[in-house]
Amino acid sequence: MKCLVCNTDFMPKIDFLALFSPKKEKNSTMCPACWQKFHRLTGTRCPQCGREQEKSEICQDCQKWQRAYQGKILLNHAAYDYNAAFHDLMVSYKRYGDYILCQLLSELAKEDLVKLQFDYYVPVPTNPDHQQKRGYDTIWEIFNPLVPLTPLLLKKAGSGAQGEKNKKARMQAKQNFFLNPEFRGTITGKILLLDDIYTTGRTLYHARDMIWTAFPEVEIESFSISR
Amino acid sequence: MNEAISSKAGRQWLVDNLDHSTNQGQTAIPAVQKGCCQRCGSVCYARLPSGALYCRECVGLGRLDQGKYLVRQAASGTYPKQRGMTWTGQLRPAQAEVSQFLLEQFAKKKDCLVHAVTGAGKTEMIFPLLAEAFSQGKRAAIATPRIDVVNELFPRLSAAFGQIMVGCYHGKMEKEPAGEQLVICTTHQLMKYYQAFDLLIIDEVDSFPFAGSPQLHFAAQNAVKKTGSRVFLTATPPKDLEIAVKKGQLAEIRLKRRFHGGLLPIPKLDQYYRPFIGKKGLHPKLVKRIVQACQSGHPLLVFVPRISEIPIYLDLLKKEKGLAELKMAGVYAEDPDRLEKVQAFREGKLDLLVTTTILERGVTFKHVWVIIVAADDRIYQTSSLVQIAGRVGRDKDDQTGLVLFCYHYYTRQIQQAVKQIKEMNR
């Protein structure tokens, strides 16, 4: 096996439980040394967004949202710390367009995502211009192999990428999503929004706002691979 | 500057399709041919959802997809014929000998390997060669795997060749090419050139990532004109170049003496049986060695294999009574304060620096001594060990010093490093 991150050959570890289980686990796309660079969010965390911190109180970002949304904070589930390894991975996947890394991101998302039971999984849409240029939708490709996706939202063309903005500009970013006109029918039950990175929460709150304009009753939470 | 020289002379770049006809002097080729990337030579295996192959190895330079084209601008146009050298220094006899050899091989269009000990003054030796190439209106490049070396070479070469246009290119800067007659760049940047140079000098060929990368070798081959020649500079020749020397494809010259004429310090070997870090802290013998080195008044570099070990060693060292008075710090590649710490160490404001292989080459500290903890770790190639040892005794007023390899297992790399150093001293 060749590691998707560092390109070295490695022996996939043999898990005897997996060997005898009826469902064969797919081999990992990353070598053990590279796995060590990714840090799972396990310690004390913000109960609302999953951010790792000293205290288990609501973090500053979430306090801001609490005020802005009169207490209706979005509950976000996050799996990995946004550290240097994760940053580098996203640079390769999004800026350079190294498409095959979607396999690795799926792998990172999988363990936590399969534990969450929702009626609809709505990917956060990406800019159609960037999609055209890269040849793929960065979010869709990660989550499509894991859960059935409902393309409820679209993003306006020409709206800048979040990654290129600083924190303040991100918080002030305008609503760029709209409801997919091709989606017909109604939604009842619970929606899980899917994104790669939770930075300020701005994007996910906008996504929720837009869904609520059409389906105000629906319950919405979110999942981000990293926080 | 001569108008005939296009700013894009000898460059190659990607285009999505060929709807506009290529200009004069340009050729376009399919970017992927027979499944191979035409920019770096790698076999493409990853596919986009469209089914098109793309190259992962050189993806940082702009993704090269099957269906795209590489446009290549011919290296036409000649530069003014002038030596352009403003350097007035004198080469020492040993350096002059190497320099003369390079001139002879260049006239014969033969590729060369210069095997020079660390601290031999390699850069000055290539000045006459560059001047000769420029006097014939030729174009040259100096490429090296490491950005810090590029940044160090650029001002030196700009000063030495005041009448030549010198360009500096690496991945951390965005700059449009200007067709400079002398280009200083990282080996990665060579992928942006196609048959551009009459003379390509590759410095530190033994260092990562060049040594292990077929893509960079491919690029180094492609960047030179068919009629051009290449010079490889190194303190520890990699295997493939030694083989090329044996086959007669490469002319080799050795420079065994340092700039000041002195010998290389021979590493002292120090074997351990118990772990370097035990239940009660650092191994007492290791502590003793460090204390002794520091008491001698020399600034000390302590090399550890991994970044994660730097704070551990630093904490333990700070707890040692014998070292309580010392000012120490740790530094690693992505350290935001890297430059400041290195500068503080250079100025004597720090007595001891715990570091990883980032400081193995290119940097000079007066009077420095070095200790390598876990010299048997697999991250130390022979060339790294030789380079680290080469940090010591570079000053003409202080030609000796301590190089200590601490290890549990006497590895082949340790053995080879010591052997090479002794050979160069003969």
Ligand SMILES: [Zn+2]
């Ligand atoms: Zn790996």
Ligand SMILES: [Zn+2]
């Ligand atoms: Zn929070």
Ligand SMILES: [Zn+2]
């Ligand atoms: Zn390539």
